[in-house]
Every structure is written in C-alpha cells, then in structure tokens.
Amino acid sequence: MTVSRTSATEARRLRFGVHGSYQLATNLLAAVRHDPEQVTFVPYDVREPFAGLRAGDIDVMIVKYALQEPDVAFSATVAFDGRAVIVAEDHPLAAREAVSVEEVADYDAFDRPGTFPPYVWDQVVPPTTPLGRPIRRVPRMTTMEETAAILRRTRAVHLSFRSLAAAALPGITVVPVHDLPPAPVSLAWLRNRKLPAFVREFITEAERSAQR
Structure with missing residues (x-):
C-alpha cells in the first residue's frame, strides 16, 4: 500500500x-x-x-x-509571559508606559469565564493585590470580542498578559504591569x-x- x-x-x-x-x-x-x-x-x-x-x-x-x-x-x-492590563485606548491607564497592580485595583476587573479553573483564574486575576487591596471581579469574561466591547464602553480593565499585545483588537491598548511576576x-x-x-x-x- x-x-x-x-x-x-x-x-x-x-x-x-x-x-x-x-x-x-x-x-x-x-x-x-x-x-x-x-x-x-x-x-x-x-x-x-x-x-x-x-x-x-x-x-x-x-x-x-x-x-x-x-x-x-x-x-x-x-x-514566561509578562503581566499586563488590557484597557480601552481612552482609559486613564492607557497612556502609561507601565502601571502597578495597585492602580489596576481602582477599576472593575473580569470574573472567570465558563468552566475555566478557578485556581488558575485566581492567579490570572488575583482576588487581592500584593498590598491587600481587593480586585473587584465583576463582568464575566466571555469571548475576546465581547470583552473588548465591555472595555470600550466602560472603565473596566482586564488583567492579562503582554503577549496579547500582538492580537489587540481595535480601540484596545495593552499596558505592562510591573509588579506582578510573569x-x-x-x-x-x-x-x-x-x-x-x-x-x-x-x-x-x-x-x-x-x-x-
């Protein structure tokens, strides 16, 4: 054969x-x-x-x-993938070269999507900052497109990773977070x-x- x-x-x-x-x-x-x-x-x-x-x-x-x-x-x-925060291009953090996660905690972040393991999400979007500030995980993450739409129409942020800068959707900015480990x-x-x-x-x- x-x-x-x-x-x-x-x-x-x-x-x-x-x-x-x-x-x-x-x-x-x-x-x-x-x-x-x-x-x-x-x-x-x-x-x-x-x-x-x-x-x-x-x-x-x-x-x-x-x-x-x-x-x-x-x-x-x-x-390793460095940490970043994903925001709308008109967000107060968007023009910064890098930000602290303590500043990120001023805004609503995303809750875990679907069946995504909670123990992993707690590392992606930790419940608290290193200084103990709570991170409010409010909107439920779904698709990248819907996440971007929420970011554009609100002041929400998505704690994520620097590699996503290569796939950022229109109107979205990826800002490094300097005080979370990669x-x-x-x-x-x-x-x-x-x-x-x-x-x-x-x-x-x-x-x-x-x-x-």
Whole structure:
C-alpha cells in the first residue's frame, strides 16, 4: 500500500491549541526549529479551555500556571509571559508606559469565564493585590470580542498578559504591569491519550530549549 506524501505530512501535523495571541506558540516553534508548515493552530475557547483537548481535536496546547486537572498532563515551564492590563485606548491607564497592580485595583476587573479553573483564574486575576487591596471581579469574561466591547464602553480593565499585545483588537491598548511576576507557560496534553512520537519529541525539545 502506498501512502501519499500529503497523507504522510498530515499524519505528522502538530495540532497546537492557542488562545488569543499566537506569539508564544510561534516563538516556541522557532526556538525548537519546528517546521511551521507542519503545524495547525487550533484556537480554543477560554470558556471551555480543555474541550478541544478532551475531544481529540488538539494534540498539545499552550497553558499558563500549574494545572490540577486529573486528566490533563503538563510540561515543565517552556517560557514566561509578562503581566499586563488590557484597557480601552481612552482609559486613564492607557497612556502609561507601565502601571502597578495597585492602580489596576481602582477599576472593575473580569470574573472567570465558563468552566475555566478557578485556581488558575485566581492567579490570572488575583482576588487581592500584593498590598491587600481587593480586585473587584465583576463582568464575566466571555469571548475576546465581547470583552473588548465591555472595555470600550466602560472603565473596566482586564488583567492579562503582554503577549496579547500582538492580537489587540481595535480601540484596545495593552499596558505592562510591573509588579506582578510573569506567568510560567507550559504545554498541556491529555494524560490518558498516547501521543504520537513527533508530539512527544516536540514537548521534549521545548523543555530542553527553555533550559538553554
């Protein structure tokens, strides 16, 4: 039986789960010299972040912070993503080069979306600042488009990550937060699924690259 070159390529195509910006994923692919022609980016919905993984539509996905999902395994840290606050371009914080999270606490922030793990959201949008000020998590986050719409029509803010600057929607500004630690970035996959050898190799190379 003859297998076509196209079929062989598709069989080795990495289905890479991403949310928001592709920057972290593309940087990682470049670091391990993985052929981008053999990658399919699969956007995942932050309201159900592991749905694609559990459905078998994603081989490996970008995640931040340590996971406690019993069916999801994750790698060692492969990168870091600096913290930022996302605001409307006419927001009082928008023109700043960087801000403190203590200033961010003056405004309503977003509550966790859908089934997003609460223990991870507490690190994305902590309940309090380092000095103990409460962060009001009021509007429920949904899609990036709806989040941006809320930001444009209110003074709400979204505590997030600097990588999203590469995917900022019109009318939205990403401002670095200088006093929160960067988020550790890992790769996650379904624990009980046997990964193809090329996927395992990609994970291993990503971990090695981070140690160089």
